[in-house]
Amino acid sequence: MYYQDVEIAYFIERPNRFIAFCLNQKGEVLKTHVKNTGRGKELLLPGAEVALVHIPGTKRKTAYDLIAVKKGQHWFNIDSQxxxxxxxxxxxxxxxxxxxxxxxxxxxxxxxxxxxxxxxxxxxxxxxxxxxxxxxxxxxxxxxxxxxxxxxxxxxxxxxxxxxxxxxxxxxxxxxxxxxxxxxxxxxxxxxxxxxxxxxxxxxxxxxxxxxxxxxxxxxxxxxxxxxxxxxxxxxxxxxxx
Structure with missing residues (x-):
């Protein structure tokens, strides 16, 4: 599986199972869709490096999907699909x-x-x-x-x-x-x-x-x-x- 249009950002917070806020490398706060409803507490830590896929669309509530998190030196994919x-x-x-x-x-x-x-x-x-x-x-x-x-x-x-x-x-x-x-x-x-x-x-x-x-x-x-x-x-x- 290969994802296109991936951007690296940093995790800020996850107010609910579906949404997370991340800081991109331009200093912008991005609202993202989390593609996994599990808890992920050991992965989604403040400041963690994350991978976002840019998928703009008029029917979407967010323009980004959060699909991977870096834990230590290793990437973890969290796309439940x-x-x-x-x-x-x-x-x-x-x-x-x-x-x-x-x-x-x-x-x-x-x-x-x-x-x-x-x-x-x-x-x-x-x-x-x-x-x-x-x-x-x-x-x-x-x-x-x-x-x-x-x-x-x-x-x-x-x-x-x-x-x-x-x-x-x-x-x-x-x-x-x-x-x-x-x-x-x-x-x-x-x-x-x-x-x-x-x-x-x-x-x-x-x-x-x-x-x-x-x-x-x-x-x-x-x-x-x-x-x-x-x-x-x-x-x-x-x-x-x-």
Missing amino acids: LPNQLAIDGILAGTIQLPHLDGEIVTYKREVTFGKSKFDIYLETSCGQKAFVEVKGMTLENKAVGAFPDAPTIRGLKHVNELIHAYQEGYKSYIVFIAQFEHLHRATIHEQMQPELAAAFRAAQQAGVNVVVYNCQVTENQVRVKQAIPFDLETVFEDPNL
Whole structure:
């Protein structure tokens, strides 16, 4: 993914989930749309270097999207619309490997309903396998450990439980985390943030649902899927915000 018309600025404040004010290099205060409704407290700190995409339009309330934040020496992409596209592109290209999925992908669809949930991707292979894939972005990190979520998610919990039912009905079932940053050694569920979600993931893995994590090389204007990262539910995430 490559972003055009990117400007570097500095974060000032975030009065609500959707809006942030940033200071550009001309000394102007810009009202921006934050492309992620998560908390992002460990990223969006006063003075943090941020990347803004200039997208003027008469129907927009702001002329800029805030899409990345620099934490230390590393860029973190926070565009919540990006992981789905990276996942489907990576799966189709073979960059992202789904365990136990045999044959070539012959059919795929986006946003397919199963039960009471709508999963991000539906696949069929040349071997007759059918699969559901739910994609989640990951932006929370501490000490090279990535974690999800950074805020409790009822929707995410519902998806995990529904994937168990899909697997029991004969579908291959996957949760793909796209870590929107590069510097991490392993990933886990933030159990302290949402114990019910960690329990659901344990049940899902025991039932046969596959969980995979891929990190990304990130700059202020580009994101590229890099490699698979170990997922370990027993890793304890130390949240710097708690």
